[in-house]
Amino acid sequence: MTNHDTGHEAGNELATQAPGALPDKFADPGHPEHHDRLGDNDPKANKKAERQVVVLFAVSVLATLGFLVAYFTLPPGETPESMLRSNLALGLGLALSLLGIGLAAVHWAKALMNDHEKSEERHVQRSSDENRAGAVAALKDGAEDSAIGRRGVLQGAMISALALFPLAIVVPIVGNVGGDWNVSKFRHTMWKKGTKLATDPTGRPIKAADVTIGSVFHVIPEGLEEAEHPLDEKAKAVVLLVRLDPADLNEAEDRKGWSYDGIVAYSKICTHVGCPVALYEQQTHHLLCPCHQSTFDVANGARVVFGPAKRPLPQLPITIDDEGYLIAQSDFNEPVGPSYWERLK
Structure with a gap:
């Protein structure tokens, strides 16, 4: 029996009950019908999506490098104009760096990874050893599903973006070490x-x-x-x-x-x-x-x-x-x- 038929029978059952009566349970409607994405059946579309993710990671890398360049070449200075110029350059660099990583991760998940809906029944908070082993296996399956091991360019772009981005935070902090902390002024x-x-x-x-x-x-x-x-x-x-x-x-x-x-x-x-x-x-x-x-x-x-x-x-x-x-x-x-x-x- 399909989910549609089950839902129909449940509807008939509800219709025959007395007004105001509540059913003991509702039928599980199941998952909606799955529709394949273009990249699921077209290798060219799949490759195009991979290139888009690489480009987004590359944007993050370039933005991080731009932030570092701005940090050293555009100091705040003493005038409102110089402060505006410095803050604008640093802000844009930091924003684009984070945005590139975020959009790349989202696009990767939506366009390249498995998009079949899955569900599992609720259970007690402490999972059994069997379920824990299953969770580890699911994580391994997820890593395999991401195909990161087979996508060398994508892997390199992601690692480069994630490795460089912390510099946008660490460099300003290190740059202020030894600065003027004399609050008595x-x-x-x-x-x-x-x-x-x-x-x-x-x-x-x-x-x-x-x-x-x-x-x-x-x-x-x-x-x-x-x-x-x-x-x-x-x-x-x-x-x-x-x-x-x-x-x-x-x-x-x-x-x-x-x-x-x-x-x-x-x-x-x-x-x-x-x-x-x-x-x-x-x-x-x-x-x-x-x-x-x-x-x-x-x-x-x-x-x-x-x-x-x-x-x-x-x-x-x-x-x-x-x-x-x-x-x-x-x-x-x-x-x-x-x-x-x-x-x-």
């Missing part, structure tokens, strides 16, 4: 006593008289462009400057001299994961990080009022010079940004 920024606060990105010094209540300035240290690594220094030293009505400003006793006539300056780097905090709400005096919605109260020492951040934004003590320009009294009161392994708080 995060404790300090360019800010020091007397450094003028300047607008970002123009670098124009800011006078206290130019800062009106409710206004916000994105600030960098004056002379930032003259630093040895200006982008690195800017990443640590960026500041958000806000002026509040002095009556709304609640300062701790040890910070009462850190602001000037309601003007306060806080690190722009979120203490959660380092995103730029830049969305200021004048009525509530709340400062929002757009990445994960950490919210800081500027009127109360930039303490956290919502979100995943655990620490207030570090404050930059400020005052004015003889000409009325805003200047720093010192560096930030604590290291900026997220926690790191040598940070005490």
Whole structure:
């Protein structure tokens, strides 16, 4: 009796049962009818599929080599353009290397290996010794079915791709061995006593008289462009400057001299994961990080009022010079940004 006939009889049986009654079991419909692939009957098509798999492995090999070339010839540099160029080349190389291996494995399985559906009954978790021996035999049959032993070019392409790809991971790791792991540099920024606060990105010094209540300035240290690594220094030293009505400003006793006539300056780097905090709400005096919605109260020492951040934004003590320009009294009161392994708080 065919599966179709069995299913038909089961259907008749269900039709004769009382409404709402459940059958004791359903008939096994069996596997769907198998259809041969083109390569199963045509040796030329089979060989073509093999060549396609080889080409995909070759793409992976070339992409891995391209990644290594890009790693050594296109360093990130100090400019956004050089960083974009380096990251794009490395990313494309790594993506194509993995994609080539993945597509080759899938195409190999679908076009060259046996595609007959198989099933087995469920059994207890611990198989019998006989079943275990059968599993080992099945693995051997699978290896034989893949015909890797008879496909020398395909075997070489696969081994080359799999052998070269780890270099895309190992080389950058080895290249960073002996690099700069001095995390103490995060404790300090360019800010020091007397450094003028300047607008970002123009670098124009800011006078206290130019800062009106409710206004916000994105600030960098004056002379930032003259630093040895200006982008690195800017990443640590960026500041958000806000002026509040002095009556709304609640300062701790040890910070009462850190602001000037309601003007306060806080690190722009979120203490959660380092995103730029830049969305200021004048009525509530709340400062929002757009990445994960950490919210800081500027009127109360930039303490956290919502979100995943655990620490207030570090404050930059400020005052004015003889000409009325805003200047720093010192560096930030604590290291900026997220926690790191040598940070005490």
